[in-house]
Amino acid sequence: MNISLRSWSTVVIFAAVIAVCHSQQQLEIIPGSDQYLEEGSLFSFTCESIGTNKYEYPIWIDPQGNQVYDRGSGGSQERYTEQDGKFAIVLFFDNIQENHAGSYSCRAGSLSKTVSVQIYKGIEFEDAEEEQFLTVGEEGFITCVVTGNPITSTPKLPIQYDIPETTPVSIVFHSLKLTFHILSFQFHSLPQLEGRFTPMNEEPQTTDDPSTRYVPKAGTGLGITDVALTDEGTYTCRARMPTLGYTRKVEIFVDVLVPPVITQGPQNTTGDEGKSARFTCHADGDPLPVVVWYFHDTPVENPIKYQIGENGRTLSIQNLEESDGGKYDCRAENRVAFVTDSAHLTVNVIPVLGPSQNETRDEDDFVSFTCMVIRGTPFPTLRWKRGIKYYELGEQPDDNRINVNFNSQDQELVLTINNLNRFDIGVYTCEAENVAGTDERDSLLDVYYEPVIEETKTLSVQKSWRRNPTNITCVIMSNPTAEYKWDRNPWPLNRTDHRVYSSQFETSLFIIPDRFNDFGDYRCSAENRLGYVRYVVTLEETFVPDVPKKVESQEIFPDSIILRVMDPENTGGWPIDGYKVGVRQGEFGKIENQFFVKGETIDVKGLKVNTAYQVMVSCHNPVGYSLFSEAIIFETLDYRMSLYLFLQFRKQHKF
Numbered sequence: 001m002n003i004s005l006r007s008w009s010t011v012v013i014f015a016a017v018i019a020v021c022h023s024q025q026q027l028e029i030i031p032g033s034d035q036y037l038e039e040g041s042l043f044s045f046t047c048e049s050i051g052t053n054k055y056e057y058p059i060w061i062d063p064q065g066n067q068v069y070d071r072g073s074g075g076s077q078e079r080y081t082e083q084d085g086k087f088a089i090v091l092f093f094d095n096i097q098e099n100h101a102g103s104y105s106c107r108a109g110s111l112s113k114t115v116s117v118q119i120y121k122g123i124e125f126e127d128a129e130e131e132q133f134l135t136v137g138e139e140g141f142i143t144c145v146v147t148g149n150p151i152t153s154t155p156k157l158p159i160q161y162d163i164p165e166t167t168p169v170s171i172v173f174h175s176l177k178l179t180f181h182i183l184s185f186q187f188h189s190l191p192q193l194e195g196r197f198t199p200m201n202e203e204p205q206t207t208d209d210p211s212t213r214y215v216p217k218a219g220t221g222l223g224i225t226d227v228a229l230t231d232e233g234t235y236t237c238r239a240r241m242p243t244l245g246y247t248r249k250v251e252i253f254v255d256v257l258v259p260p261v262i263t264q265g266p267q268n269t270t271g272d273e274g275k276s277a278r279f280t281c282h283a284d285g286d287p288l289p290v291v292v293w294y295f296h297d298t299p300v301e302n303p304i305k306y307q308i309g310e311n312g313r314t315l316s317i318q319n320l321e322e323s324d325g326g327k328y329d330c331r332a333e334n335r336v337a338f339v340t341d342s343a344h345l346t347v348n349v350i351p352v353l354g355p356s357q358n359e360t361r362d363e364d365d366f367v368s369f370t371c372m373v374i375r376g377t378p379f380p381t382l383r384w385k386r387g388i389k390y391y392e393l394g395e396q397p398d399d400n401r402i403n404v405n406f407n408s409q410d411q412e413l414v415l416t417i418n419n420l421n422r423f424d425i426g427v428y429t430c431e432a433e434n435v436a437g438t439d440e441r442d443s444l445l446d447v448y449y450e451p452v453i454e455e456t457k458t459l460s461v462q463k464s465w466r467r468n469p470t471n472i473t474c475v476i477m478s479n480p481t482a483e484y485k486w487d488r489n490p491w492p493l494n495r496t497d498h499r500v501y502s503s504q505f506e507t508s509l510f511i512i513p514d515r516f517n518d519f520g521d522y523r524c525s526a527e528n529r530l531g532y533v534r535y536v537v538t539l540e541e542t543f544v545p546d547v548p549k550k551v552e553s554q555e556i557f558p559d560s561i562i563l564r565v566m567d568p569e570n571t572g573g574w575p576i577d578g579y580k581v582g583v584r585q586g587e588f589g590k591i592e593n594q595f596f597v598k599g600e601t602i603d604v605k606g607l608k609v610n611t612a613y614q615v616m617v618s619c620h621n622p623v624g625y626s627l628f629s630e631a632i633i634f635e636t637l638d639y640r641m642s643l644y645l646f647l648q649f650r651k652q653h654k655f
Helices: 005-024 639-653
Strands: 026-030 035-038 043-050 059-061 079-083 088-093 102-108 111-127 131-135 140-143 145-149 170-174 179-181 214-217 221-224 233-241 246-264 269-272 277-280 282-286 290-295 306-308 314-317 326-333 338-348 359-362 367-375 381-386 394-396 399-407 412-417 426-434 437-453 461-464 470-479 483-487 499-502 506-511 520-528 531-541 550-556 561-566 578-585 592-597 602-604 612-621 632-635
Touching (some): 043 102, 088 102, 111 246, 269 277, 277 338, 367 426, 367 437, 381 412, 412 426, 470 520, 470 531, 483 506, 550 632, 561 612, 578 602
Parallel strands (some): 461 531
Antiparallel strands (some): 043 088, 059 102, 102 111, 214 221, 233 246, 246 282, 277 314, 394 399, 470 506, 483 520, 499 506, 578 612
């Protein structure tokens, strides 16, 4: 084929233009240098196509030669790409792992550029507790074991701190009192100032003197000889990887412990039997010692007998007995050591009275109680009381039936009560008291008396209604317990379904009245060996109430109506306690009931707007509901009319 000279010239010029444009295109990676990344960290590279002919979109290729896609197209959660503009792409690492290490290439057409990613595992403090303890005056050691695993090699240091299967890691200790470089064995000189070490602004000095108090231990931490209180404080253990410039540190608080010292020991003391005694023992140390008490070389543990104060500083011995006397040891102990101090307890003896004296008498008889002392030094003061009321010696001013006399010959206090009645039943207490303590003895008096009706607890008129199970009850006090009977006043009970239930002070007649003759007078009676009593109880028939005397609407709203109800004159023998409102929509709608308690606003709700209703009201008492009242016919308002009435009301009252 013949091609003209002009055509060949065009082809050559076009090829030259393509070559020039291609030579001006290049790839740029930001950051462009190789990276050392810590395992678990986040990082990203941006690759952008730069030049006048950006004809291809760049991509990222992983170390295995595979393209890295975005998350939606196959990229992983930990390594993926995202487009950044038309000619740039970002390679993201989330939670970078060791298997992500290698060379990553950015490619666009025939262009390619590469960066290297290397992963290292950061420094870890395997054994460097944040709080460590030393004891004053002893040798101590601050533990700080560190590991690290960088991928690249690290040059050997002059003095190597080796960690198995890893490169060397340097460790540095810092505190308010000293700076210690373990690998170079240097520390700041710290002169004494007012009993404390103060850091000086001077260069670290090399120490090869074995007498120094601070001794590094290769691979484990820092030793301190002859620990002092001034060694307490916060130390910093710092580790670094020199080739990477990676550094970590941990703060260690060193608590210097002090053995316990008893600063206030227990003192000999005396206690009264039945009361309590107390020892005090204060101790100092660091940590603050715990005080443990011993009695006859046995730890005090009974929580009822012994009460131990905070940190054991006090011991209270409750309800002292003669056997509680003896030696008590205070032992102060902390995690360093223990010390002991002792004291002696002497126990006094309280009065002891003779046995209780229980008596039973008939009413109108008399009784005497004797209070006798078995032991007690000095001889106790004796008193008789009932409840919280104490009796005086001699005849009582408010009740001349009661007399208290002291028998000096037998050292006894005698209580005498004449003309006994049922109100004298109860517990009488003799109380003995001296400087050592008190003792009490209770004596029980029981009085037999004839039956007595408790009229305050027995209703003379009791109400019920037909077919209502009813208990007619009489409360009758008697001693001994009386025999109870019921009759129809005065005729015997004529119903076979009557039941009588009785307890010590109460008798009840159970009936189910179903006709007029079942209402009327019933009589309960009680009899014991001392007397007899009768009491008439009237069972009154009650009924449902009459219909309300008057029902009227108080206020009508679009969806409710408020009613005013006047109770009937005949309430059926019970007070009205509630109402039932029947609501019917229109003339033939179903009646729906709403219920209200006596005293609350009868606000019938749930009505439809602009609708005709009928409402009827029934009164309620314990028997039941009355018939419905005559219906009230009304129509609920629409919202426009309700608003109009509100505006008229507001205008009328000028507000």
